[in-house]
Amino acid sequence: MAGLKIENITKRFGETDVLKGVSLDIADGEFLSLVGPSGCGKSTLLRIIAGLEEQSSGEIYIGGAPVAGRRAADRNLSMVFQSYALYPHLSVAENIAVPLKMRRLSPLQRLPVLGRFMPGMRHQAAEIGTEITHAAKMLEIAHLLDRKPGQLSGGQRQRVALGRALVRDPTAFLLDEPLSNLDAKLRVQTRAEIAQLHRRLEATFIYVTHDQVEAMTMSDRIAVMMGGRILQCAAPDVVYDDPDTIEVAEFIGSPKINIVPVEVAETGEICLLDRKLDLLAQGRGKGVMSLGLRPEALRLAGEDAPIKGHVVHSENLGAELFVQIDAAGLGHPLTFRAAPRDRQALALGAPVGLAFDAAQALLFGADGLRVRDVRHHLPTQAEVA
Amino acid sequence: MTRDWWKHLILILGVIVVIAPFYMMVSYSFKSPGEIDRGEGGFFGRQEMMVDERCVKLRDPSRDDIAAAMDRFPGQTDAAIRTALVAEAEADCSMRPVVFNYSKAFTEAPLLRYLLNGVIVTASIFLIQVVVALPAAYALAKLKFWGRETVFGLVLFCLLIPVHAIALPLYIMLTKLGLTNSYAALVVPWTISVFGIFLMRQFFMTVPDDLIDAARMDGMSELAIVWRVMLPTAVPALMAFAIFSVVAHWNDYFWPRIVISGNRDLFTPPLGLREFKGDADGSFFGPMMATATVIVTPLIVAFLIAQKRFIEGITLSGMK
Numbered sequence: 116m117a118g119l120k121i122e123n124i125t126k127r128f129g130e131t132d133v134l135k136g137v138s139l140d141i142a143d144g145e146f147l148s149l150v151g152p153s154g155c156g157k158s159t160l161l162r163i164i165a166g167l168e169e170q171s172s173g174e175i176y177i178g179g180a181p182v183a184g185r186r187a188a189d190r191n192l193s194m195v196f197q198s199y200a201l202y203p204h205l206s207v208a209e210n211i212a213v214p215l216k217m218r219r220l221s222p223l224q225r226l227p228v229l230g231r232f233m234p235g236m237r238h239q240a241a242e243i244g245t246e247i248t249h250a251a252k253m254l255e256i257a258h259l260l261d262r263k264p265g266q267l268s269g270g271q272r273q274r275v276a277l278g279r280a281l282v283r284d285p286t287a288f289l290l291d292e293p294l295s296n297l298d299a300k301l302r303v304q305t306r307a308e309i310a311q312l313h314r315r316l317e318a319t320f321i322y323v324t325h326d327q328v329e330a331m332t333m334s335d336r337i338a339v340m341m342g343g344r345i346l347q348c349a350a351p352d353v354v355y356d357d358p359d360t361i362e363v364a365e366f367i368g369s370p371k372i373n374i375v376p377v378e379v380a381e382t383g384e385i386c387l388l389d390r391k392l393d394l395l396a397q398g399r400g401k402g403v404m405s406l407g408l409r410p411e412a413l414r415l416a417g418e419d420a421p422i423k424g425h426v427v428h429s430e431n432l433g434a435e436l437f438v439q440i441d442a443a444g445l446g447h448p449l450t451f452r453a454a455p456r457d458r459q460a461l462a463l464g465a466p467v468g469l470a471f472d473a474a475q476a477l478l479f480g481a482d483g484l485r486v487r488d489v490r491h492h493l494p495t496q497a498e499v500a
Numbered sequence: 501m502t503r504d505w506w507k508h509l510i511l512i513l514g515v516i517v518v519i520a521p522f523y524m525m526v527s528y529s530f531k532s533p534g535e536i537d538r539g540e541g542g543f544f545g546r547q548e549m550m551v552d553e554r555c556v557k558l559r560d561p562s563r564d565d566i567a568a569a570m571d572r573f574p575g576q577t578d579a580a581i582r583t584a585l586v587a588e589a590e591a592d593c594s595m596r597p598v599v600f601n602y603s604k605a606f607t608e609a610p611l612l613r614y615l616l617n618g619v620i621v622t623a624s625i626f627l628i629q630v631v632v633a634l635p636a637a638y639a640l641a642k643l644k645f646w647g648r649e650t651v652f653g654l655v656l657f658c659l660l661i662p663v664h665a666i667a668l669p670l671y672i673m674l675t676k677l678g679l680t681n682s683y684a685a686l687v688v689p690w691t692i693s694v695f696g697i698f699l700m701r702q703f704f705m706t707v708p709d710d711l712i713d714a715a716r717m718d719g720m721s722e723l724a725i726v727w728r729v730m731l732p733t734a735v736p737a738l739m740a741f742a743i744f745s746v747v748a749h750w751n752d753y754f755w756p757r758i759v760i761s762g763n764r765d766l767f768t769p770p771l772g773l774r775e776f777k778g779d780a781d782g783s784f785f786g787p788m789m790a791t792a793t794v795i796v797t798p799l800i801v802a803f804l805i806a807q808k809r810f811i812e813g814i815t816l817s818g819m820k
Contacts, residue, residue, distance in 0.1 A: 167713050188719035200714035204732035217719035279718070 117178025117286050118143040119164065119319065124173035126159055126343075133159050135343040136173070141287075146313050146320040147348075148330035151340035152366070157323045160340070161289050164321065166190050177286055188217070193280035194289040197296065199272045201264040207275050208247050208260040214283045215243045250282040253312075270301045277312070287319035294329060306332055327367050331355065339363045361479040364407045370437055372477075373408045373449045375422075385478070388444045390421050393473045395490040404486065407477035410437060410452040413469045415460070420468030422449070426461050440467050525796075528789035532597035536785050547596050555593035561585040597786060604787035605794060609775035610764065615798075618769045621686045622749045626742055628691040633741075634734075637700035638726045642712055652701070658694040664754070671758055681766060685759035690749060696741050703737035704730060739806060750799060769795040 119141040126134040133156045141147050149157040162168040164175060166187035175182050182190050193214070201210050216225060219242075224233045231240075251257040254274045264272055273293060280288055293309070294302045310333045313320050324330055330337045331351045338348040339362075347359040358364040364372050378386045383397035387406065396404070413422075424442030438461050439448040451469060453461055461467065478486040523543075528536055531545035561569075566581050573581045595603075605611055639645070640652050670689050671680070679685045707730065715725045731738070753770040760766045772795070776788035 162713075165713075165717065167716060187713075187716045192717070194714070194717045196710040196714055198708055198710045200708065200710035202711070202715075202729060202732075204735075213715075213720075214718040217724075279714075 117319070118145070119287060119321070120176040120179075121160075121164065122174045122176070124160065124163060124170045124175070126156070126163060126168070127171045133343055134163075134170070137340075137343070137345055139338060139345065139348065141319060141321065144317045144319055146310070146322065146333060146335045148322045148324060148334040148337045149340055150324055150327055150330040150337055150366070153325055155340045156343040157325075157340045158291055161194075161291055161321060161323045165192055165194050165289050191286045192289055193283065193285040194291065195273075195276045195280050195293045197292040199264075199276040199293075199296075201272060201275055201279070203264055206261055206263055207256065207267070207278075208251075210264065210275055211247045211250060211278045211282050212243055214279060215246060218283065219243070246282055247278075250278045253281075253315075254278050269297050270305065273297065273305060277309075281312075281316065285318070287321060290320065290322045292324055293322075294324070295326070302329075309333060328369060331367070337367070339366060341366070357485075358407075358477065359485050361405060361407065361483040361485075364477060364479070368409060370410055370450045370452075373410065373413070374405050374479075375408065375445055375449070377404050377406045377478075378402075379404050387421055388442075392421070392476075393491055394476065394478065396478060396486050396488070397490070399480070399486070402481055404481060405479045407479060408449070408471055409475065410450045412471050412475040413449065413451045414471065415453070415457060416468045416470035418468065420470045422469040423466070424449070424469070425466050426463055429461060429463070431455075431458070436461065438467075440469065442469070525789045525792050528785050529601050529793045530598045531786060532600070533784070533786055535597070545597055547598065549594045550597055550600060551590050552593045552595065552600060556586070556589050559589040559593070561589075601786040601790040602794075604776075604784065605790040608784075608787060609772050609791070611769075611772055611791060611794060613765065614767050614769045614772040615794075617683075617766060618750055618795075620683065621768055622746050624683070624687045625690045625749050626745045628687070629693040629696050629741075629745055630738065632692050633696035633700050634731060635723065635726050636697045637704050638722075638730055640697070640701045641704035642707075642709070643722070655694050655697050655701075659698060667755070667758060674759060680759050681761065681763050683766065686756055686766070686768065689755070693741075693745065696745065699741050700734060700737060703734050707733055743803075743806065746802070747799060750795075 119139075121137060121139040121141075124134055124137045125132065137156075137160055139147075149160060151157050159168060163170045166182065166185060166189075177190060177192070202213065205213070219239060220230070220236075221233070224230045224236050224239065226233070230236065247260070248257065251260055254277055256271060256274045256278060259267060259271060259275070264275065267275065273296075276293070290309075294305055297305060306329060309320075309322075313333075322330070322333065334351055336348060337351050337354050339346045339354060341362050347354055347363045349357075354363060354367050358367065361374065365374065375387060377392070379396055379399060379402050380386065381401050383395045383399065385392045385394045385396060385404070385406075422440075422442045422445075424440045424445075426438055427441045427448055428439040430437045434455070436453040436455060436458060438451045438453050440451055441448045449469065451467075473491055478489050480486050527543050527545075530543070530547075531541050532548070532550045534550075535541035535545045561582055565585060566578055569581050569585060573584060576584075640648060640655070674680050674685050674689075679688070711729060711733075712725055715729045720728060750768075751770060752768070756766075756768045756771050760768075760771065769791075773788060773791055776784040776791065
């Protein structure tokens, strides 16, 4: 077990820059998710860490030692692939045994038939057998050991792939979208199991996914990647509540955050739809900025609500209700999370007023960066009137 | 009658064209020379007892034989004893045509030796072809290296060269090396099969990269990946290639005829057919066709066993 340090990694494929200087520090035993839309370079980064791809520049340290030029096999990392990549001609037990055999047995002992008669083989085989059984028990696949991968369901194959990864006690686990081939229900279940496995093994996990829910639910920290850069790397709640850029805010959270344009006056006063908000962004000059409002930051309000509109669509999830509201003056509908008890008031086409707490609004500058030096000032009586 | 009857008609005609020579071969291997000459007797012939003239001639009694047989025929003239001995010989030498044809096939020429040679040659060719083609195909399909496309272009180019065009230079090279009239002459020119490289490369292209990466993470070297991962997954393609290779070299008459002259111990089965090419006294079609039947039987048996794979293989490659 050891931490990983990634220093200023770049990668070019021909003319395209896939990674533009990525640096990360991953602590020992940490569960770090690399999350981002497809094509953001997260899988490439993982493959570079694994040693399957070579970086154009930059350095990677595993446990403090640089690993440049070291083969994938010698980095003592193990990887779980999206397609599981089990050997189709080997049984489950043999699949799990491969990494152990390749490491512990001599080439002579690995010979197809003769290997069995090589000195010391019996002891080795017994040892490997115990470790396979141990791993299989941990993953509850002990009853499948004799089957071929073709006879397994997706979830079972996924466990076998995990078994093959964990049997040899690697420095770190690299997981490349391991859940994306599972159906929705199994994905939720396996998500919890992987998180438990991480707590149990206390090993470093690097988990690549495009699904922000997976990243939010499992990780110690999330690194949000876009366009070959890490935009923000922090704990899930920090990334959600306090995003650094508008892209991060838009990518994390489902349904997506509402972005509305606001005008900033010379004085720093902020106006939404010609209505002053109790926010002050001083010293930035006049201009247009964006205000991010999470669906749960909005609440129903009466006549004097700052945002007025009508319901265009609603999704009932049982415990909560996501309502799309087309507000006059805003280009696109806003998503609003309502409690089930408000369902009556939110029929299709019903007029709705929405208000929000300024403290929960996230302000972004024209360049997409977060504006943090915002002061809240309570409006005076005169202003409300 | 469905409206597709004409398709079936065309197919049936095609089948007849393909089957007819085969039918003749098997049928002739059952018949007596007389029936073959006169074209009668249906498929199996009448299977009447026939006398092997050569066998009788070989046992033509000499003076000593007649003297030795005096005891068995007491008080008879020499001429009568001679007639009795010839009649005995004829009785011993008469047999069913099918027995005659097949026993001739195995006794007249060392057919078993030829079959063994055929097995040695085709098996060595196929094994060496696999040893060469698999790593080459893996490199062309999955490794990135400078000039890969050029090398693959050359492979495709080599597919266009007919073997007959390079037979003479090959023969001269083998002669200079003193390799004619050896197993090496039969095997070496075929050890690099560009078709095999091409076929396996196309198959390897369909193997997911993740599988290879997983093998690398598990600690396999590139060669270990070829033999431990690619080979087992490529068994269907390999079967298809095996059938092409084995059929081509088992049935090959052209090349063995060129490089094997004289030494009958190195004859492959097709060369064995020449044994029955009569020169002055006409051809022995019966034993010749029996030999041909014996030669093709292993292939037919192999085909029946591997029928499913064979069809898979052809749809996979769809060529040659």
